[in-house]
Amino acid sequence: MTEVVTTVEGLRVALRRRRHGGSVGLVPTMGALHAGHAALIRRARAEMETVVVSVFVNPTQFGPAEDFATYPRDLPGDCAEAEANGADLVFAPSVAEVYPAPDSVRVAVGGLARRLEGAARPGHFDGVATVVTKLFGAVGCDVAYFGEKDYQQLRLVVQLVRELFLPVEIRAVPIVREPDGLALSSRNRRLSPAARCVAPGLYRALCVGRAEVEGGERDPTRVASAIAASLPRTTEEVPVEVDYAVCVDPETLETPPEVTGPVRLLVAARVGGIRLIDNLAASPPEAA
Numbered sequence: 001m002t003e004v005v006t007t008v009e010g011l012r013v014a015l016r017r018r019r020h021g022g023s024v025g026l027v028p029t030m031g032a033l034h035a036g037h038a039a040l041i042r043r044a045r046a047e048m049e050t051v052v053v054s055v056f057v058n059p060t061q062f063g064p065a066e067d068f069a070t071y072p073r074d075l076p077g078d079c080a081e082a083e084a085n086g087a088d089l090v091f092a093p094s095v096a097e098v099y100p101a102p103d104s105v106r107v108a109v110g111g112l113a114r115r116l117e118g119a120a121r122p123g124h125f126d127g128v129a130t131v132v133t134k135l136f137g138a139v140g141c142d143v144a145y146f147g148e149k150d151y152q153q154l155r156l157v158v159q160l161v162r163e164l165f166l167p168v169e170i171r172a173v174p175i176v177r178e179p180d181g182l183a184l185s186s187r188n189r190r191l192s193p194a195a196r197c198v199a200p201g202l203y204r205a206l207c208v209g210r211a212e213v214e215g216g217e218r219d220p221t222r223v224a225s226a227i228a229a230s231l232p233r234t235t236e237e238v239p240v241e242v243d244y245a246v247c248v249d250p251e252t253l254e255t256p257p258e259v260t261g262p263v264r265l266l267v268a269a270r271v272g273g274i275r276l277i278d279n280l281a282a283s284p285p286e287a288a
């Protein structure tokens, strides 16, 4: 039976009761759990003695014009999904529990956090770094699981843990996709039927970029242009606004002078008003 706790104190009591010196794994989520989250939970279940799933829609990572208020929330559904995938505990705190003194403490991040998502969503990664640091402190986990779906977030968290000497190991889980290639996301449920038909175009454009890299294209800006040119176009029914399409170093997320090893291809676009992100690994023929 999965136990649901809503306070840090309750979480610690529950962990003390369950933990017998074994490992604790954390899967941080914002809820509205789907098969992508389930893959993280199952991986944690296979590797850890105790598995904690946090469900918290973190207000500090949303901009003032973003969808914090309308972000999908379904705690009963999330608890059922967490239980079905073997979680021991669901930690679902209130905003007041996580931020007892709002604005008093923030983790500020620069470097790779300023580019791409960070440029499109100012302050977003400070919010992510702050909540991740708080969750690691609250849970005291040995390992935390993050999806490659939010690739820049994953790189940022790896850097955060390294720079703050946090005693947590970060493990990455590959992207889970729909049969038509659309990366699973809680926001997909807000796509109109017409926008849902257009949305897999992001993945198809990334595949075009990967084919370029695998075909020997060594100029990252030409790879990025090939992706951009393949992205869905605005129609009368579904407006598409592209934020970025890039071919970057998989660790620094900077554009390399030349593609001589593995790269990461990333896109972000608003499809029918819903902001979607996706990414894909690619390697040139000599590195494959």
Ligand code: AMP
Pocket (backbone or CB within 6 Å): 028, 029, 030, 031, 035, 036, 037, 039, 040, 145, 146, 147, 148, 149, 150, 173, 174, 175, 176, 177, 183, 184, 185, 186
């Ligand atoms: P979120 O609830 O959107 O904050 O996501 C929580 C965690 O699940 C993050 O580490 C995401 O990268 C991961 N995640 C979300 N969607 C997917 C997916 N389609 N495949 C793999 N991981 C995912």
